[in-house]
Amino acid sequence: MVTLGFLATIAVGTILLSLPIATEGARATFVEALFTATSATCVTGLVVTDTAVFWSGFGEAVIAVLIQIGGLGVMTLASLLGILLTRRLDLSSRLVAAASTRSVGLGDVRGVLTRVIKIAVVVEGICAVILVARFAITYDMPWGTALWQGAFHAISAYNNAGFSLFSDSLMGFVGDPWVSLPISFAVIVGGIGLPVIAEVARALRARRRPRRWSTHTRITLWMTAVLLVGSTLFFLAAEGDNTATMASLSPGDKILSAFTQAVMPRTAGFNSLDTSQMHHETWLGTIILMFIGAGSAGTAGGIKVTTFAVLGVVIWSELRGEPDANIFDRRIAPATQRQALTVALLGVAIIIVPTLWITATTPGISVAEILFEVTSAFTTTGLSTGITADLPWFNQLALVPLMFVGRLGPITLGAALALRSRQRLYRMPESAPIIG
Amino acid sequence: MVTLGFLATIAVGTILLSLPIATEGARATFVEALFTATSATCVTGLVVTDTAVFWSGFGEAVIAVLIQIGGLGVMTLASLLGILLTRRLDLSSRLVAAASTRSVGLGDVRGVLTRVIKIAVVVEGICAVILVARFAITYDMPWGTALWQGAFHAISAYNNAGFSLFSDSLMGFVGDPWVSLPISFAVIVGGIGLPVIAEVARALRARRRPRRWSTHTRITLWMTAVLLVGSTLFFLAAEGDNTATMASLSPGDKILSAFTQAVMPRTAGFNSLDTSQMHHETWLGTIILMFIGAGSAGTAGGIKVTTFAVLGVVIWSELRGEPDANIFDRRIAPATQRQALTVALLGVAIIIVPTLWITATTPGISVAEILFEVTSAFTTTGLSTGITADLPWFNQLALVPLMFVGRLGPITLGAALALRSRQRLYRMPESAPIIG
Numbered sequence: 010m011v012t013l014g015f016l017a018t019i020a021v022g023t024i025l026l027s028l029p030i031a032t033e034g035a036r037a038t039f040v041e042a043l044f045t046a047t048s049a050t051c052v053t054g055l056v057v058t059d060t061a062v063f064w065s066g067f068g069e070a071v072i073a074v075l076i077q078i079g080g081l082g083v084m085t086l087a088s089l090l091g092i093l094l095t096r097r098l099d100l101s102s103r104l105v106a107a108a109s110t111r112s113v114g115l116g117d118v119r120g121v122l123t124r125v126i127k128i129a130v131v132v133e134g135i136c137a138v139i140l141v142a143r144f145a146i147t148y149d150m151p152w153g154t155a156l157w158q159g160a161f162h163a164i165s166a167y168n169n170a171g172f173s174l175f176s177d178s179l180m181g182f183v184g185d186p187w188v189s190l191p192i193s194f195a196v197i198v199g200g201i202g203l204p205v206i207a208e209v210a211r212a213l214r215a216r217r218r219p220r221r222w223s224t225h226t227r228i229t230l231w232m233t234a235v236l237l238v239g240s241t242l243f244f245l246a247a248e249g250d251n252t253a254t255m256a257s258l259s260p261g262d263k264i265l266s267a268f269t270q271a272v273m274p275r276t277a278g279f280n281s282l283d284t285s286q287m288h289h290e291t292w293l294g295t296i297i298l299m300f301i302g303a304g305s306a307g308t309a310g311g312i313k314v315t316t317f318a319v320l321g322v323v324i325w326s327e328l329r330g331e332p333d334a335n336i337f338d339r340r341i342a343p344a345t346q347r348q349a350l351t352v353a354l355l356g357v358a359i360i361i362v363p364t365l366w367i368t369a370t371t372p373g374i375s376v377a378e379i380l381f382e383v384t385s386a387f388t389t390t391g392l393s394t395g396i397t398a399d400l401p402w403f404n405q406l407a408l409v410p411l412m413f414v415g416r417l418g419p420i421t422l423g424a425a426l427a428l429r430s431r432q433r434l435y436r437m438p439e440s441a442p443i444i445g
Numbered sequence: 446m447v448t449l450g451f452l453a454t455i456a457v458g459t460i461l462l463s464l465p466i467a468t469e470g471a472r473a474t475f476v477e478a479l480f481t482a483t484s485a486t487c488v489t490g491l492v493v494t495d496t497a498v499f500w501s502g503f504g505e506a507v508i509a510v511l512i513q514i515g516g517l518g519v520m521t522l523a524s525l526l527g528i529l530l531t532r533r534l535d536l537s538s539r540l541v542a543a544a545s546t547r548s549v550g551l552g553d554v555r556g557v558l559t560r561v562i563k564i565a566v567v568v569e570g571i572c573a574v575i576l577v578a579r580f581a582i583t584y585d586m587p588w589g590t591a592l593w594q595g596a597f598h599a600i601s602a603y604n605n606a607g608f609s610l611f612s613d614s615l616m617g618f619v620g621d622p623w624v625s626l627p628i629s630f631a632v633i634v635g636g637i638g639l640p641v642i643a644e645v646a647r648a649l650r651a652r653r654r655p656r657r658w659s660t661h662t663r664i665t666l667w668m669t670a671v672l673l674v675g676s677t678l679f680f681l682a683a684e685g686d687n688t689a690t691m692a693s694l695s696p697g698d699k700i701l702s703a704f705t706q707a708v709m710p711r712t713a714g715f716n717s718l719d720t721s722q723m724h725h726e727t728w729l730g731t732i733i734l735m736f737i738g739a740g741s742a743g744t745a746g747g748i749k750v751t752t753f754a755v756l757g758v759v760i761w762s763e764l765r766g767e768p769d770a771n772i773f774d775r776r777i778a779p780a781t782q783r784q785a786l787t788v789a790l791l792g793v794a795i796i797i798v799p800t801l802w803i804t805a806t807t808p809g810i811s812v813a814e815i816l817f818e819v820t821s822a823f824t825t826t827g828l829s830t831g832i833t834a835d836l837p838w839f840n841q842l843a844l845v846p847l848m849f850v851g852r853l854g855p856i857t858l859g860a861a862l863a864l865r866s867r868q869r870l871y872r873m874p875e876s877a878p879i880i881g
């Protein structure tokens with residue numbers, strides 16, 4: 010049903026974007042309209058046309074609405090699945106019949122939706138106000154333009170969409186903290202996920218100490234901090250000497266741009282440095298960051314930081330010879346371990362297939378660029394080395410289902426795996442084939 | 446101790462290859478001697494010099510001996526670890542005190558060594574006889590030359606080393622089944638691993654039906670068949686139209702070269718087609734095949750087909766909602782599942798780091814080529830897009846520990862994980878963070 014809702018949104022978006030009033034000049038082709046509607050609804054941010062130049066005000070508004078529906082829709086869906094999971098786990102551990110637990114009541118839906126919208130309004134509002142003021146005052150935009158630009162970028166940022174009304178994304182604001190930081194703030198909050206935001210808000214009100222927060226929240230916050238600091242340092246090291254990106258910036262601007270660059274692969278997709286000019290090792294690092302993504306039940310894509318952390322903890326425990334995989338004084342359930350493995354390895358498999366296909370059918374583009382673009386599409390990041398607009402139409406079309414699978418796949422897969430569990434009627438005798 | 450043995454072999458090899466009599470012309474530099482000795486002992490097959498032209502007869506003989514020691518050494522080591530594991534599992538399941546099980550007796554060592562040498566002599570002998578006859582009769586080589594060429598290539602093939610005394614590897618024999626097939630035969634048998642060879646030999650003698658073979662053997666044989674057929678088809682599809690490799694061949698030669706090409710990434714490293722001229726999608730496919738490798742406790746590298754199969758089965762069971770991961774009517778032990786995950790993901794991590802490093806420090810070489818070369822070094826395959834000889838000396842040196850880790854890492858890691866198991870003194874409360 011959710012899938013149908015997404016498909017319907019994309020269909021309506023495609024029709025609206027195909028209208029003559031949606032574009033400035035020539036009418037959009039079917040592929041252009043479909044690709045853009047999918048990219049907006051899946052909050053991916055990859056584009057085949059220059060958003061600022063190609064689409065009219067009406068077209069841009071359609072895109073903004075699609076982004077808002079897509080982003081908040083996913084957040085709501087994932088949060089409801091999360092509630093369902095928690096309940097079911099609680100119930101099953103109390104040995105209550107499982108039949109009644111498969112449903113989430115209308116009250117839950119209303120509660121989650123209210124909260125999702127409330128947080129979105131607050132965060133997008135803060136971000137928009139700062140942006141509008143900055144655009145109007147420092148950049149001398151007319152107030153009407155500043156308002157539209159501020160609102161659009163706040164929506165695009167909070168929903169981790171990465172669509173921009175500037176042809177060069179945020180590259181014109183590389184040294185401006187009053188643009189980079191509010192957008193980064195909205196991106197991080199949107200990407201951290203509703204369960205964590207809600208719990209932190211409750212905990213702060215109740216003055217509950219972090220030690221008593223849930224494992225999920227603690228993993229997410231820690232991983233967010235570690236990844237942000239780590240990737241800021243990575244980008245400084247990798248791009249600091251690149252004359253096409255960072256080399257000419259002042260030390261302060263270097264750090265600001267590296268931080269912005271560290272925020273965006275999880276999985277917002279704005280860029281304040283020129284992605285196409287980055288070193289290839291920077292691309293590889295970005296590919297890994299995009300694959301990891303941000304928090305569960307937020308607006309971001311990727312396999313999610315909890316999935317990554319669980320895999321890391323499992324490997325670490327295994328190396329230390331521990332029979333259990335523990336994190337923050339909690340033992341990770343074996344089922345959760347298998348889910349993480351499945352989500353991560355299926356993600357790798359889903360990225361490999363279109364990479365092979367596009368490499369085989371599009372001569373003249375390097376494997377690194379194709380892997381970057383496919384990962385960006387699957388993880389709904391939207392960062393681009395610039396090849397998407399140049400791909401043949403059938404390979405642009407190939408990215409459409411990939412964005413869709415990348416948007417709904419990991420969320421629903423994770424939940425489906427956790428919810429499904431067959432009765433074990435009999436067990437096979439155990440076997441331990443040699444590994445390695 | 447085993448690590449020391451390998452290091453000592455490499456040290457002696459480096460010294461011998463540094464001698465003036467080891468080369469035809471100018472004496473080998475330290476990096477050339479060390480790289481070649483490591484590549485031979487780890488049966489990797491990557492080269493920084495043209496083996497046929499650069500080394501003298503003495504140098505070639507040193508390389509052959511290093512290959513034989515390295516290949517049989519690894520086979521013996523892994524087989525002994527396998528015995529140790531089986532025993533320990535048997536004992537622990539019978540609740541016998543674990544203290545006495547940590548050691549493998551001298552009798553075991555002698556038994557395994559005898560078997561390892563016996564099989565090597567038989568398979569290398571068969572391969573060598575056919576090659577020598579073919580080289581002498583069809584290619585008009587003097588018998589002395591044919592004998593040396595046949596013996597060297599048989600040793601290099603059975604030990605999955607991939608060193609060749611022809612500057613273009615087997616490309617001169619692309620259409621000759623009497624060269625390609627005996628070499629492929631030796632490669633497959635060497636790569637399938639002693640436990641499987643031994644069990645199949647016993648089973649055939651005892652006329653035991655395949656259904657009663659061990660899970661390890663059945664997984665290995667099935668995966669070998671599936672991978673060989675699948676990758677033959679892949680190479681036919683990917684390279685069939687490539688004028689620089691397969692396009693000009695007759696249909697029969699196409700199939701022969703595709704089959705040879707399918708055998709070599711697991712992980713022998715000969716090539717009868719020009720690797721540097723292949724399409725990039727072929728490189729990607731080859732990278733995946735190299736990473737998987739061949740059978741455990743053989744002469745091949747990679748994470749091994751059983752590891753790959755176990756991960757596949759775990760994901761499949763998870764998708765189907767099965768609480769157990771079953772294959773061939775056997776339940777895969779949870780510990781084995783975690784071992785497979787650890788070996789595979791650590792393998793990915795170990796490949797990513799040098800790929801990033803070499804990309805950052807060697808401008809002008811594509812990421813695809815570097816990833817290919819690093820994977821080839823780690824999996825001890827030795828296939829090359831041709832960049833290794835052109836890398837700066839410090840990056841050639843960087844491949845040396847990588848070949849070493851790739852050779853001993855997965856084997857000893859797998860065994861170490863299986864042997865180590867700490868007492869569980871207390872358990873943390875369970876927790877299930879949201880995945881995906």
Ligand SMILES: [K+]
Nearest residue numbers: 053170277390
């Ligand atoms: K995005």
Ligand SMILES: [K+]
Nearest residue numbers: 489606713826
């Ligand atoms: K090899």
